[in-house]
Structure formats: C-alpha cells, structure tokens
Amino acid sequence: MNSHPGAESLASGAAGREIRQACELSSTLRGFAERSNVMLSRALPDSTQPPIPLHQAMHYAVTGGGKRMRPLLVYASGCAFNAPLEHLDAAAVAVEMIHAYSLVHDDLPAMDDDAMRRGQPTCHVEFGEAMAILAGDALQALAFEVLARDHAAPISADVRLEMMRILGDACGSHGMAGGQALDLAAIGQHLGANELERMHVLKTGALIRASVRLGALAAGCRDTDLLAALERYGHCVGLAFQIRDDILDVEGESAELGKTAGKDAAQGKPTYPAILGMQASRIHLAALTDEAMTSIAMLGDSAAHLRDLARFVAERES
Amino acid sequence: MNSHPGAESLASGAAGREIRQACELSSTLRGFAERSNVMLSRALPDSTQPPIPLHQAMHYAVTGGGKRMRPLLVYASGCAFNAPLEHLDAAAVAVEMIHAYSLVHDDLPAMDDDAMRRGQPTCHVEFGEAMAILAGDALQALAFEVLARDHAAPISADVRLEMMRILGDACGSHGMAGGQALDLAAIGQHLGANELERMHVLKTGALIRASVRLGALAAGCRDTDLLAALERYGHCVGLAFQIRDDILDVEGESAELGKTAGKDAAQGKPTYPAILGMQASRIHLAALTDEAMTSIAMLGDSAAHLRDLARFVAERES
Numbered sequence: 001m002n003s004h005p006g007a008e009s010l011a012s013g014a015a016g017r018e019i020r021q022a023c024e025l026s027s028t029l030r031g032f033a034e035r036s037n038v039m040l041s042r043a044l045p046d047s048t049q050p051p052i053p054l055h056q057a058m059h060y061a062v063t064g065g066g067k068r069m070r071p072l073l074v075y076a077s078g079c080a081f082n083a084p085l086e087h088l089d090a091a092a093v094a095v096e097m098i099h100a101y102s103l104v105h106d107d108l109p110a111m112d113d114d115a116m117r118r119g120q121p122t123c124h125v126e127f128g129e130a131m132a133i134l135a136g137d138a139l140q141a142l143a144f145e146v147l148a149r150d151h152a153a154p155i156s157a158d159v160r161l162e163m164m165r166i167l168g169d170a171c172g173s174h175g176m177a178g179g180q181a182l183d184l185a186a187i188g189q190h191l192g193a194n195e196l197e198r199m200h201v202l203k204t205g206a207l208i209r210a211s212v213r214l215g216a217l218a219a220g221c222r223d224t225d226l227l228a229a230l231e232r233y234g235h236c237v238g239l240a241f242q243i244r245d246d247i248l249d250v251e252g253e254s255a256e257l258g259k260t261a262g263k264d265a266a267q268g269k270p271t272y273p274a275i276l277g278m279q280a281s282r283i284h285l286a287a288l289t290d291e292a293m294t295s296i297a298m299l300g301d302s303a304a305h306l307r308d309l310a311r312f313v314a315e316r317e318s
Numbered sequence: 319m320n321s322h323p324g325a326e327s328l329a330s331g332a333a334g335r336e337i338r339q340a341c342e343l344s345s346t347l348r349g350f351a352e353r354s355n356v357m358l359s360r361a362l363p364d365s366t367q368p369p370i371p372l373h374q375a376m377h378y379a380v381t382g383g384g385k386r387m388r389p390l391l392v393y394a395s396g397c398a399f400n401a402p403l404e405h406l407d408a409a410a411v412a413v414e415m416i417h418a419y420s421l422v423h424d425d426l427p428a429m430d431d432d433a434m435r436r437g438q439p440t441c442h443v444e445f446g447e448a449m450a451i452l453a454g455d456a457l458q459a460l461a462f463e464v465l466a467r468d469h470a471a472p473i474s475a476d477v478r479l480e481m482m483r484i485l486g487d488a489c490g491s492h493g494m495a496g497g498q499a500l501d502l503a504a505i506g507q508h509l510g511a512n513e514l515e516r517m518h519v520l521k522t523g524a525l526i527r528a529s530v531r532l533g534a535l536a537a538g539c540r541d542t543d544l545l546a547a548l549e550r551y552g553h554c555v556g557l558a559f560q561i562r563d564d565i566l567d568v569e570g571e572s573a574e575l576g577k578t579a580g581k582d583a584a585q586g587k588p589t590y591p592a593i594l595g596m597q598a599s600r601i602h603l604a605a606l607t608d609e610a611m612t613s614i615a616m617l618g619d620s621a622a623h624l625r626d627l628a629r630f631v632a633e634r635e636s
Contacts (some may be wrong), residue, residue: 045491054491054499110426110447129428130502133451135422137496140455144462145486148479157475161466164482168463173363173372177456184442184448284360 023315026308029072032085032092036071037063038098039089043146047290057135058142062100065118067234068209069241069313070095077215080296089166090150091163091214094143097172098207101139106180112267140171140304153218163214171226181204183269200242201235208241209234212306229285229295233306236292241313243285246271247278248318289314324620341633347390352405352411353380353387357407358414363465375445375453376460380418383436387559387631388413394623395533395548398614408468409481409532412461416489416525419457422450424498430585458489462491471536481532488528497521501587507590515557523556530555530624548614551624554610559631561603564589564634565596609631 025033037232040062048056058206071092078088107114107122108129115125124132146162153164169175179202185198212234216227250273292310343351358380365373389410396406425432425440426447433443442450465482473481481622487493497520504517530552534545590599610628614621 030436035408051491051496051499051501054496058491101455105451108428108448108451110451130426131499133423133426133428134499134502136496137419137454137458137489138491139490140458141486141495142491145490148482157479160479161475164466165463168459170462171455171459172454173369173376173460175459177452177459178369178372181369181449181452184452185371186566194403272529306409 008011008297018113022318023312024315025312026305029076029304029308029312032072032075033068035075035085036068036092039071039093043093043097044146045142046142049297053127053131054134054138057131060126061104061123061132061135061139064120066096066100067316068096070099070207072309073208073211073234073237073306074215074218074311077212077217078219079305080215080299080302081219081221081303082302083215083219087153087155087220088215090146090153091211091218094147094167095207095211095214097143097146098167101136101143102176102180104136104139108132145165150216154202155218155220159217163217166210166213166217170206173240175202175206175210176204179206186270188268189270191275193272193275194268196275197239197259197270199233200239204242205235206236208238209230212237226299229298232294232295233310235289236295237313238291240285240310243272243281243288244314246273246317247281247285248316250278252318261270285314299307328521341630341635343390343630344623347626347630348625349395350390350393350623351386353388353393353403353407353562354414354628356411357389361411361415361460363460363488371445371449372452372456375441375449376457378444379422379441379450379453379457380415382419382438384414384473385416385634388417389524390534390627391526391529391552391579391624392533394621395530396537397623398617398620399534399537399539400620402535405471405473406533406536407470408493409529409536409568410463413466413525413529413532415457415461416485416494419454420459420494420498422454422578426450429498429502430436444508448456458604461485473538474535477535479537480547484528484535488524493520493524493528494522497524504588506586507588511590511593511594514588514590514593518560519553522552522560526556526559527552546618547616551610551628554606554613555628555631558603558610558628560605560607561590562601562632565599565603566634568596570636577597603632 021215041059044059044062045055046060047053074092074095075085075088078085078091103117104123106112107117108124112120116122120126122132125134127135144164144167147167150160171177173181179199181202182199186195191199209231212230213227216230221227221230249271272284276284289310293307296306300308328414359377362377363373367373391411392406392410393403396403396409421435422441424430425435426442432440434440440450441453445453451589462485465478468478489495489600491499497517500517501521504513509517510617527549530548531545534548539545541567559625567589590602594602607628611625614624617624
C-alpha cells in the first residue's frame with residue numbers, strides 16, 4: 001500500500017478521518033480521481049488528429065470534470081486487495097468512458113434534452129447532435145478496447161475476458177441501457193418505490209457494481225464470498241448515490257450541481273423524495289450506507305477507501 | 319469441410335459456380351446467412367422480457383433482413399482454415415450486431431435521417447428516437463459480451479482478447495465511428511477520390527476487414543502473411559461493396575434496394591459515380607475485385623467461399 005500516491009494519509013487512521021469535513025473526499029481518493037484524469041487523457045485519441053471534431057467531442061465528454069465515482073470505486077476496491085494502482089488503471093478508464101458516453105447520449109434532445117452538464121454546455125450543444133451520438137458510440141468501443149489492450153496489469157487473459165463480460169453485461173439491456181429504457185418509460189408515470197429502485201439498480205447501479213467487481217478482479221481477488229460482498233456494497237452505494245442525487249436535485253442550486261436543479265420534478269421524473277418523502281429518503285439513504293459498510297466489514301482496514309467513498313456518497317453536497 | 323451445412327455444393331467446384339447466376343449467393347453462402355440469422359436470434363435478449371420496448375427494438379434492428387455480409391465474411395474466412403462453423407458463430411454474431419447498431423444510429427434524424435431501411439420503417443420511426451439510440455447502444459455492448467462469453471470455440475483467451483481489440487478498434491474513432499464522422503463532414507463538400515476512399519476505408523471498411531480477420535483468428539490462423547493477405551482482401555471487398563452500393567443508388571429502384579434510391583445524390587453525399595463518373599467507377603470496382611482475388615490466391619481452393627463472396631459483392635443487384 002505504501003507505494004500508492006497519497007497512501008501516507010492512511011497512516012492517520014480513523015481519528016484522522018473523523019476530523020475531516022464529512023462531505024469531502026479523502027486526499028487518497030482525490031489522488032485516485034486525479035490519477036484517473038491523467039489515465040483518461042492518455043487513453044483518449046489525439047484530438048489534433050482526424051477526425052478532429054469527433055476526437056474533440058470525445059475529449060469534451062470525458063475531460064469536462066465529474067466526480068470520477070466509478071474510477072474511485074475501481075481503485076478503492078483494488079486497493080482493498082493491495083493491488084498496485086497501475087493494475088487498476090485500465091478498468092478505471094474503461095468504466096469512466098462508459099459513464100461519459102452514457103451521459104452524452106442521455107443528454108440528447110431525444111432523451112433527457114439537457115443543455116447543461118457539470119456547469120458546461122452538453123456535448124450535443126457544443127458539437128451538434130450527430131457528433132455527440134458518434135462520440136458516445138466511439139467511447140463505448142474504446143472502453144472495451146482499453147480493457148482488452150491493457151498491458152500494465154499481470155491479469156490472466158481468462159480473468160480479463162471475465163472483466164469484459166462483466167462490463168458488457170453492465171452496459172447492455174440488462175444493465176445501464178435497460179435502466180435508461182425503464183427511466184424513459186417512467187416519465188409522467190406513477191411509480192412505486194420498488195419500481196423506482198429496480199430502474200436505478202440497472203441505470204446507475206449496474207456500472208457501479210461492475211466498477212467494484214472489476215477493481216477486485218484486476219487486483220487478483222478470486223474469493224466468491226468477497227466478490228459477493230463487494231457486489232452488495234456496490235448495490236447499496238449505487239442506490240445511495242441516486243437517493244443523494246434526488247435529494248440534491250430538490251435542495252441544491254444549479255451552480256453547485258453544475259446542472260439544472262429541480263429538473264427531475266419539472267420533467268415529471270419519479271424521484272425518491274417524490275415517492276417516499278424527504279424524511280424517508282434520508283432514512284433509506286442512511287440505511288443503505290450502513291449496509292454498504294456492514295457488507296465489507298470482513299475486509300477490515302484494507303477497505304478504508306471503500307468506506308470513505310460510501311460516506312462521501314451519502315453526504316456529498318454536489 | 320464436409321461437416322458444414324451446404325458443404326456438398328462445394329464438390330461441383332469451379333464449373334458448378336460458373337453456371338450459377340453471377341449475382342446470386344452460392345447455396346453455401348446462403349446457408350451461412352441463414353445460420354447467422356439463427357445465431358443472432360439466439361444471442362438477442364428475450365423480447366418478451368423487460369425492458370420490452372428496448373428488447374423489441376434490438377430484435378427489430380437485427381432481424382429485419384439484410385445481406386449478412388459481415389457474418390458471411392467471418393464464416394467464409396474461417397472455412398478457409400477448416401474451422402467448424404460453431405467456432406465462428408460468436409464472431410459472426412458480434413460483427414452483425416455492430417453493423418446493425420451502426421445502421422440504427424446512422425438512420426437517426428440527427429444523422430442521415432432515413433425513414434426506410436431494408437424495405438421497413440427505420441428503428442426510430444418504429445420505436446422512437448430515444449429507444450433507437452438505446453437499442454444501438456445496447457447492441458454494441460452485447461456484441462462485445464457475446465465475443466467475451468463464447469464457450470463454443472476452443473479459442474485461447476489470449477486470441478479472444480486479440481479479437482476483442484480488433485473489434486473495438488474497428489468500431490471506434492479510428493474505424494467505423496471515425497468514418498461516419500468523416501461522412502458527416504463531407505456532406506455538401508467537394509471531395510476527391512482519395513478523400514472519399516479514406517472515408518469508406520473507415521466507415522464500412524474497418525468492420526469488413528475485422529470480420530475477415532476475426533474469422534481467421536477464430537479458426538486458429540496465426541500466420542501473419544495469411545492474416546495480412548486476408549486484411550488486403552477485406553480492404554478490397556469493402557471498397558468494392560461501397561462502389562457497388564453507389565452504382566446501385568444511381569441505377570436502382572427503391573423497391574429493390576429496400577431504401578430510397580437516389581438519396582445519396584439528393585443529400586449531396588459524395589459518391590464514386592459523382593466523383594469518378596460511372597464508367598471509371600465500374601473499372602475501379604473490377605480492379606478491386608481482381609485484387610481481392612489475387613490477394614487470397616495463396617489459399618487455393620480453401621478460399622472458394624471468399625472468392626464467391628467477392629464476386630457477389632461486385633455483381634449484386636441489391
């Protein structure tokens with residue numbers, strides 16, 4: 001672990017974490033986010049090379065900020081098994097490229113029709129719809145290519161194929177794309193809490209769970225109990241992330257969120273506060289965070305970053 | 319080879335082929351196309367399971383007909399190395415899913431804005447734009463998943479990863495998506511023949527070359543000279559396919575083509591007949607077909623299906 005950038009911050013242990021602002025990322029997690037930014041920039045095609053507008057749109061979609069939650073999950077999960085960070089880079093890059101492509105396509109006029117994302121014009125506003133569609137398509141292909149091409153990690157080809165199956169499954173009609181289809185069908189409908197949860201378990205949850213599993217697999221974890229525990233952690237953190245998003249959408253301001261606050265309600269999208277009420281949403285969020293912590297208790301101190309991340313997800317202000 | 323459905327048609331050899339109508343597929347190639355239809359149906363998600371509209375749109379996009387040129391190239395290439403067909407199915411399915419997704423996205427209003435494809439309403443006309451975008455996205459993910467998950471073929475994990483790298487590269491910004499970006503940029507522009515060729519080498523050529531290579535790799539071919547020869551064959555056949563498409567767009571009728579004839583010219587899209595003239599386009603097509611044949615001469619009789627396919631590409635009427 002000591003070879004990791006920022007690993008020294010671990011030495012302060014629980015006491016050090018407690019005096020930190022609860023809604024901020026630990027310095028190690030911030031280091032992971034910065035590392036993922038560097039790795040994403042390296043993995044993207046040169047934007048001065050043709051087709052230039054496409055490459056520019058791909059860069060714009062990926063490098064415009066964001067919390068890098070999915071790369072953080074890859075790194076935090078891999079670190080729980082003492083993986084050197086370079087073994088985790090390809091998976092971190094792949095999941096963020098998938099996430100970035102999904103945002104570009106979600107923002108399109110035919111989908112959520114969002115003009116603002118992370119405080120910037122959305123990709124189709126900046127580059128046109130056609131280029132945004134293509135940039136998303138090319139990012140998805142690149143994510144799989146990056147994972148297949150990775151030479152940094154001594155991961156067996158069998159395990160790498162397993163990782164690609166997990167990523168493919170998480171992106172497809174039984175994962176993220178399926179969740180997005182359920183989300184579209186839900187606009188203006190009266191959903192129950194279970195239906196809402198089912199949608200989120202696919203739409204954002206599938207890729208979050210995959211991120212945690214990919215980190216562990218890249219780190220050499222083959223223990224099915226541990227992988228199941230991490231899957232549970234990912235499930236809880238994914239839903240917690242969404243509930244916090246819904247709460248922030250009601251409470252937040254556009255400048256802080258980097259997107260249009262109150263948009264979900266205005267679009268008639270079902271949200272946790274709308275279905276459960278604000279108080280029950282907060283209680284559900286807390287319960288999921290507790291379950292996330294409990295599910296990785298068996299990993300002990302090595303899961304410190306996963307715990308930090310679950311806490312951040314529950315308490316973040318943007 | 320005798321274990322292949324339709325292999326008996328091979329016994330008649332060159333003489334048998336000559337008396338066949340030049341623009342028809344051989345019975346073996348028709349058998350490959352039928353096989354790919356069965357395999358595609360098996361690989362697609364159950365369209366009676368949720369999210370039903372998404373799964374229906376995916377089926378619609380894939381099972382609505384088409385020549386199955388890319389699966390045919392996989393099977394024909396693999397058969398040149400005596401592969402059992404079941405070793406080639408996953409690659410055949412994967413390349414056709416990629417092709418199908420690219421058509422769905424190309425037809426979108428923000429792209430080519432096509433309302434008709436293969437004689438049917440396009441996917442977004444039938445299912446709405448949002449569902450068409452998602453169906454394309456999910457099909458791309460499924461293509462990679464199918465290739466990663468394949469259990470039928472005794473292909474080493476290393477080779478399978480190489481196949482996934484090839485597929486990812488063929489789909490991305492240096493392949494199909496990049497070619498589509500060049501195509502969009504070319505509308506209304508005056509392109510030279512070289513620029514037109516560069517666009518097609520990416521837009522349709524990349525996936526066609528990948529199909530030929532995937533078939534050979536799945537069949538166990540590791541000979542770099544042979545793989546380079548097949549790459550050359552794929553390059554020539556891919557361009558020939560496009561030139562024939564452009565010629566048919568000028569000459570054909572909508573009913574036969576299953577799409578709107580004369581659309582390229584109406585949209586100001588550069589075509590071979592527009593740039594080279596019809597006569598020079600025909601000569602270029604013949605030269606490419608000759609080069610395709612020459613490039614695989616070293617494979618002898620085992621490349622019969624590849625030769626049949628190159629001939630069909632050059633002479634097809636739809």
